[in-house]
Amino acid sequence: xxxxxxxxxxxxxxxxxxxxxxxxxxxxxxxxxxxxxxxxxxxxxxxxxxxxxxxxxxxxxxxxxxxxxxxxxxxxxxxxxxxxxxxxxxxxxxxxxxxxxxxxxxxxxxxxxxxxxxxx
Numbered sequence: 001x002x003x004x005x006x007x008x009x010x011x012x013x014x015x016x017x018x019x020x021x022x023x024x025x026x027x028x029x030x031x032x033x034x035x036x037x038x039x040x041x042x043x044x045x046x047x048x049x050x051x052x053x054x055x056x057x058x059x060x061x062x063x064x065x066x067x068x069x070x071x072x073x074x075x076x077x078x079x080x081x082x083x084x085x086x087x088x089x090x091x092x093x094x095x096x097x098x099x100x101x102x103x104x105x106x107x108x109x110x111x112x113x114x115x116x117x118x119x120x
Contacts, residue, residue: 003093005095014088
């Protein structure tokens with residue numbers, strides 16, 4: 001609703017995998033009735049444990065007394081929401097004004113050559 005006609009938004013994002021629903025199916029609902037096209041490039045997929053460990057380590061909690069309780073807190077949170085994994089990648093929205101959005105979902109597990117701006 002905030003993009004001008006023809007406007008684009010690109011973000012690096014994480015999105016949860018919920019139960020056995022395909023991630024592309026869930027993300028497609030994000031643009032329903034918005035007039036926006038959606039292009040998603042999944043760069044990496046982590047299971048719940050890998051994702052939790054990454055963020056606890058980045059928070060400086062690796063080896064700390066808080067590690068186990070925080071880990072269990074995250075695990076319980078994801079379990080309550082039926083999160084089975086987390087993907088990381090690029091999301092591009094384009095305000096194309098279509099009733100039926102153009103949807104593109106790709107997986108790109110390979111190394112990314114830098115700079116990537118002109119390619120995206």
